[in-house]
Amino acid sequence: ESQWGLELPDPSWNGYPLHQAWKDHMAKELDTVISFWTDYSHDQEYGGSFSCLSRNGKLYDELKYLLPLGKQVGMYCRLYRTVERFRRAELLGAAKPGGEFLIRFARVEPPAKKCAFSVTKDGTPVKVQRTLFSESYYTLAMNERWRVTEETRYQNEAVEMLDRIVYWVRVDSSELSWTRFSRTHKAEDLAVPTMLLHLVDQLQEEDEEMSKKYAELEDWGVQRILKHLQVAVLDNISEDGQGLPGAFGREQNPGQAIEAGRYLLQDAQREGDTQLRDQVIDKFLLLPFHSGWDAEHGGFYSFRDVDNWVPHRLEWDMKLWWPHCEAMIAFLMGYSDSGDPTLLKIFNQVAEYTFCHFRDLVYREWYGYLIEDGRVGLSIKGGLYKGCYYNPQCMAMCEQILGALLQRTEDSK
Amino acid sequence: ESQWGLELPDPSWNGYPLHQAWKDHMAKELDTVISFWTDYSHDQEYGGSFSCLSRNGKLYDELKYLLPLGKQVGMYCRLYRTVERFRRAELLGAAKPGGEFLIRFARVEPPAKKCAFSVTKDGTPVKVQRTLFSESYYTLAMNERWRVTEETRYQNEAVEMLDRIVYWVRVDSSELSWTRFSRTHKAEDLAVPTMLLHLVDQLQEEDEEMSKKYAELEDWGVQRILKHLQVAVLDNISEDGQGLPGAFGREQNPGQAIEAGRYLLQDAQREGDTQLRDQVIDKFLLLPFHSGWDAEHGGFYSFRDVDNWVPHRLEWDMKLWWPHCEAMIAFLMGYSDSGDPTLLKIFNQVAEYTFCHFRDLVYREWYGYLIEDGRVGLSIKGGLYKGCYYNPQCMAMCEQILGALLQRTEDSK
Numbered sequence: 001e002s003q004w005g006l007e008l009p010d011p012s013w014n015g016y017p018l019h020q021a022w023k024d025h026m027a028k029e030l031d032t033v034i035s036f037w038t039d040y041s042h043d044q045e046y047g048g049s050f051s052c053l054s055r056n057g058k059l060y061d062e063l064k065y066l067l068p069l070g071k072q073v074g075m076y077c078r079l080y081r082t083v084e085r086f087r088r089a090e091l092l093g094a095a096k097p098g099g100e101f102l103i104r105f106a107r108v109e110p111p112a113k114k115c116a117f118s119v120t121k122d123g124t125p126v127k128v129q130r131t132l133f134s135e136s137y138y139t140l141a142m143n144e145r146w147r148v149t150e151e152t153r154y155q156n157e158a159v160e161m162l163d164r165i166v167y168w169v170r171v172d173s174s175e176l177s178w179t180r181f182s183r184t185h186k187a188e189d190l191a192v193p194t195m196l197l198h199l200v201d202q203l204q205e206e207d208e209e210m211s212k213k214y215a216e217l218e219d220w221g222v223q224r225i226l227k228h229l230q231v232a233v234l235d236n237i238s239e240d241g242q243g244l245p246g247a248f249g250r251e252q253n254p255g256q257a258i259e260a261g262r263y264l265l266q267d268a269q270r271e272g273d274t275q276l277r278d279q280v281i282d283k284f285l286l287l288p289f290h291s292g293w294d295a296e297h298g299g300f301y302s303f304r305d306v307d308n309w310v311p312h313r314l315e316w317d318m319k320l321w322w323p324h325c326e327a328m329i330a331f332l333m334g335y336s337d338s339g340d341p342t343l344l345k346i347f348n349q350v351a352e353y354t355f356c357h358f359r360d361l362v363y364r365e366w367y368g369y370l371i372e373d374g375r376v377g378l379s380i381k382g383g384l385y386k387g388c389y390y391n392p393q394c395m396a397m398c399e400q401i402l403g404a405l406l407q408r409t410e411d412s413k
Numbered sequence: 414e415s416q417w418g419l420e421l422p423d424p425s426w427n428g429y430p431l432h433q434a435w436k437d438h439m440a441k442e443l444d445t446v447i448s449f450w451t452d453y454s455h456d457q458e459y460g461g462s463f464s465c466l467s468r469n470g471k472l473y474d475e476l477k478y479l480l481p482l483g484k485q486v487g488m489y490c491r492l493y494r495t496v497e498r499f500r501r502a503e504l505l506g507a508a509k510p511g512g513e514f515l516i517r518f519a520r521v522e523p524p525a526k527k528c529a530f531s532v533t534k535d536g537t538p539v540k541v542q543r544t545l546f547s548e549s550y551y552t553l554a555m556n557e558r559w560r561v562t563e564e565t566r567y568q569n570e571a572v573e574m575l576d577r578i579v580y581w582v583r584v585d586s587s588e589l590s591w592t593r594f595s596r597t598h599k600a601e602d603l604a605v606p607t608m609l610l611h612l613v614d615q616l617q618e619e620d621e622e623m624s625k626k627y628a629e630l631e632d633w634g635v636q637r638i639l640k641h642l643q644v645a646v647l648d649n650i651s652e653d654g655q656g657l658p659g660a661f662g663r664e665q666n667p668g669q670a671i672e673a674g675r676y677l678l679q680d681a682q683r684e685g686d687t688q689l690r691d692q693v694i695d696k697f698l699l700l701p702f703h704s705g706w707d708a709e710h711g712g713f714y715s716f717r718d719v720d721n722w723v724p725h726r727l728e729w730d731m732k733l734w735w736p737h738c739e740a741m742i743a744f745l746m747g748y749s750d751s752g753d754p755t756l757l758k759i760f761n762q763v764a765e766y767t768f769c770h771f772r773d774l775v776y777r778e779w780y781g782y783l784i785e786d787g788r789v790g791l792s793i794k795g796g797l798y799k800g801c802y803y804n805p806q807c808m809a810m811c812e813q814i815l816g817a818l819l820q821r822t823e824d825s826k
Contacts, residue, residue, distance in 0.1 A: 061659040
């Protein structure tokens with residue numbers, strides 16, 4: 001395999017040339033990353049794809065993990081639909097049986113909606129988690145799968161599953177085993193309303209019927225996320241929006257806060273709500289950046305404690321790829337929406353760290369897990385959680401936002 | 414707080430002087446560690462103790478975590494019972510209300526036996542896990558609590574709980590939510606039969622009735638552990654003793670293998686089974702040592718992959734305190750039982766690494782979590798899992814084994 005070196009844009013270039021350089025860079029790297037997955041991940045035999053790929057694309061686990069599988073089907077469809085150069089038979093040819101595999105095998109005891117966390121390559125369930133994330137990425141995949149071929153059974157599945165997830169979150173979670181035992185401190189993880197807002201965005205996209213159906217849920221998601229803003233954006237709060245005692249209650253997850261902020265920004269954009277936009281930039285982007293960025297080595301910490309105790313998570317000081325992807329999108333989007341040059345500066349800083357540390361110079365795709373000082377902790381390119389998702393999504397969105405910024409400059413000439 | 418420097422025994426001293434030096438070292442350090450917990454952890458108001466203590470003993474979380482709480486009550490009682498210099502009112506005075514707190518508040522919905530993972534300081538349940546480890550250390554605490562004051566309600570609780578745990582493991586685990594969903598690859602974690610064998614040992618100790626009652630369970634535990642020995646000691650196998658597909662199936666946990674080996678050694682000792690002893694030393698001590706020890710930086714890795722893929726756990730290359738504690742006990746015990754000097758050499762090597770890296774030279778107690786190169790990853794002295802347990806147990810057992818070795822040398826003079 002050849003070297004995949006790529007020169008980074010020079011941040012001293014300002015405005016137009018810098019935007020153009022980053023846009024080219026994102027596009028080129030997006031192509032490279034997608035080629036890794038099309039070359040190595042597809043299961044020609046049973047459909048769908050494998051996510052457990054080593055540094056050079058070797059399969060190290062034949063189980064199919066539902067989170068990365070749902071993400072990859074969704075990502076292939078979205079690229080096929082929305083990016084001209086990805087409208088290729090290769091992507092559709094993998095996404096179609098991938099969607100079929102999911103609709104047939106993801107649910108543990110169909111017609112019940114609970115999905116597996118992992119299944120064998122031919123679809124027998126292996127593990128089930130007490131969360132709603134397998135189901136969420138299943139929903140995303142189903143909706144995207146419907147958008148590319150308009151087979152209604154996929155959209156029906158997406159809507160039914162989302163409605164079930166909402167029921168678990170807002171009415172009764174016993175199917176997830178969340179409420180099997182009485183608990184006084186029932187916590188809400190920021191990932192949950194963020195995931196719901198993400199799914200609402202997905203289903204509402206250019207769809208008037210769904211926009212109406214999920215308008216109330218959208219408001220609910222925004223309000224739930226905003227409740228996590230206390231002294232800082234806290235990762236866990238009580239169901240009635242209060243702080244929680246102990247280390248869990250003080251936990252900050254900078255990547256999760258910024259990801260939530262990105263969905264809030266999109267909402268503020270749609271609603272033309274500049275007050276929300278400014279609040280989000282201030283509290284969900286800049287605040288987690290300042291508390292979460294490692295001033296010594298660079299990169300986002302995985303966890304911080306709001307009172308500066310040592311976070312109790314073993315991986316607290318590791319640098320993970322996805323918060324960096326979400327931060328690039330969020331800061332570029334914030335800059336595009338507000339024109340604040342501070343946000344562009346931070347985008348450049350995060351992008352430079354990310355491309356210098358997470359990219360592999362020898363083989364394609366990114367590392368996902370670095371230790372504090374930026375060296376590689378796990379050399380895998382995919383695993384139980386990491387698949388073809390966060391970095392291609394980031395590059396596709398950045399390419400698109402940068403394109404729009406360049407167009408604006410052109411138009412104003 | 415003063416400095417807690419301590420000179421390490423010189424390994425070039427052989428035999429008697431080295432044993433004596435290590436024995437003195439263990440005794441002194443055991444006293445130091447216990448003084449940390451008696452000074453900082455006790456809850457005078459509601460009884461029991463807190464485990465979330467920072468580097469210098471400050472409380473960073475007022476929730477009570479049931480694993481370290483059960484362990485601490487058990488450890489205090491055992492030291493009080495078995496080590497002359499710990500027969501102090503201070504230890505009993507903390508263990509009694511600690512046991513009372515557990516019997517009143519550990520179970521989530523008494524009389525059902527499922528225990529919480531964490532409770533508020535006054536005993537309201539907060540979190541519940543789908544495992545049996547809270548219940549196991551509860552059992553240990555109840556049995557020890559009974560041994561120091563002979564209040565039968567504690568022993569009744571211990572026996573009832575152990576019987577329930579056995580029911581979950583061997584008959585029906587639905588109360589733990591293990592079998593809520595059908596699974597083809599039901600896995601057995603090596604920690605489960607190891608925990609059961611540990612509890613059997615605990616209840617059988619100098620108790621003929623219990624020795625009889627749990628004789629069959631003891632055999633079962635030994636046989637289940639031995640089934641994990643395949644190409645190496647595998648952390649996860651199927652319920653019928655077969656290897657499992659994927660990364661989980663290839664997972665090795667050197668600390669867990671050595672801990673299991675230590676309980677097998679004790680069993681071989683009791684039964685006078687030298688064939689089992691030799692097999693255990695070879696496969697459960699030396700094999701995990703050779704595959705699990707980091708030849709470059711020293712210390713045990715947390716996880717390894719039997720085919721040398723990168724383990725999928727984020728903390729795979731971290732060095733945790735407890736495997737080092739278990740290894741010191743196991744290799745010293747193996748040496749004492751077999752006379753093989755290789756095992757003594759490894760004990761010295763592990764002990765030297767452990768005392769150089771996990772001990773804090775400024776404040777008392779040990780760090781629990783180092784990064785690969787031996788630097789401190791989390792500076793906490795206690796947390797959700799780490800409490801007053803593995804290192805005092807290690808030092809108390811090593812002190813005792815070394816004492817017996819010295820006595821043997823005296824006797825043979």
